[in-house]
Amino acid sequence: MDLREALRSIPATREFTDEPIDELTLRSILDDARFAPSGGNRQGWRVVVLDDAVLRAKVKEIYLEGWYEYLGQVAAGLTPFSPVNDREVENAARRTAGDMAELGRHNPGFAENLDQVPVLLLVLADLSCLAAVDRDLDRYTFAGGGSIYPFVWNILLGARERGLGGVITTMPVLHEDRVLELVDAPKDHCVAALVALGRPSAPVTKLRRSTVDDFAWVDIVSGRPLHSPPAE
Ligand SMILES: Cc1cc2nc3c(=O)[nH]c(=O)nc-3n(C[C@H](O)[C@H](O)[C@H](O)COP(=O)(O)O)c2cc1C
Known part of the structure; x- marks a missing residue:
């Protein structure tokens, strides 16, 4: 598949046929994904394929806890789990998780059926491999993930090349100690x-994304957009 076409047309896919994906295919997807870049080429990603039904069900329960808290925040008009959220407002919204769970019981979707998804890959990061250059800054730390998520995105690119689709989720991170x-x-x-x-x-349906003018400028934030036509 043409790379530009692929970049512009990989959605978050959450509905799948029952077709199983064999281990050879999975292996070849990971074999391509491993060429992702990482800080210092430390390649700190680790992958656990969740195969066992009991294990999958347990991970789903952990996922759902976060998911309903997420939905509570969406309902309250928040960007869920934003590092700059007002925590009191956020915590009030998270307390509505029980109501969201009730809605989920009546209208199950991807999260409620997570354990039935053909493939579940748990991607771990070995912290000893991360060049987290912002680890001591007085703000939310961010840079370390840059050594793992290109690999994760490569998995979706490789899946697309093979006619497969998928979605990156981070909901299990909320209670990662239990997952680990x-x-x-x-x-x-x-x-x-x-x-x-x-x-x-x-x-695949058309992806909705902001335009380049919404996020890129020359020299200063909110300055001149790239290739903007000269003023008349
Ligand atoms: C870092 C990251 C975390 C995400 N976490 C979740 C998640 O926990 N659950 C989920 O259903 N989708 C998750 N998504 C998928 C996003 O919701 C999706 O990429 C976004 O809405 C764009 O969807 P689209 O490509 O179909 O337009 C995540 C995506 C990224 C990149």
Whole structure:
């Protein structure tokens, strides 16, 4: 598939056919994804394929806890879990998770059926491999993930190349200690993502994204947009 076309047409796919994805295919997706860049080429990603039904069900329960808190925040008009949220407002919204769970019971979707997804890849990060250059700044730390998420995105690119689709999820990060224990992760590992993969059950629809003028400028933030026509 043409790379430009792929970049512009990989959605978050959350509905899949029942078709199983064999381990050879999975292996080849990871074999391509491993060429992702990482700080110092430390390649700190680790992948656990969640195969066991009981394990999957447990991870789903952990996912759902975060998911309903997320929905409570959306309902309150927040950007869920933004590092700059007012925590009191956010915590009030998170307390509505029980109501959201009730809605989910009546109208199950991707999250409620997570354990049935054809492939679930738990992507861990080995913290000892991360060049987290912002780790001591007096703000939310951000740079370390840049050594893991290009790999995660490569998984979705590789899936697309094979006619598959999926979605990156981070909801299990909220209660990662429980997830890490389930998969017997070594010390100094954290959860980067849970990636769902499978054969999409619906065709790709057009992606909604901001334009370049909404996020890129020359020299200063909110300055001149790239290639803007000269003033008359
Ligand atoms: C870092 C990251 C975390 C995400 N976490 C979740 C998640 O926990 N659950 C989920 O359903 N989707 C998750 N998504 C998927 C986003 O919701 C999706 O990429 C976005 O809405 C754009 O969707 P689209 O490509 O279909 O337009 C995540 C995406 C990224 C990149």
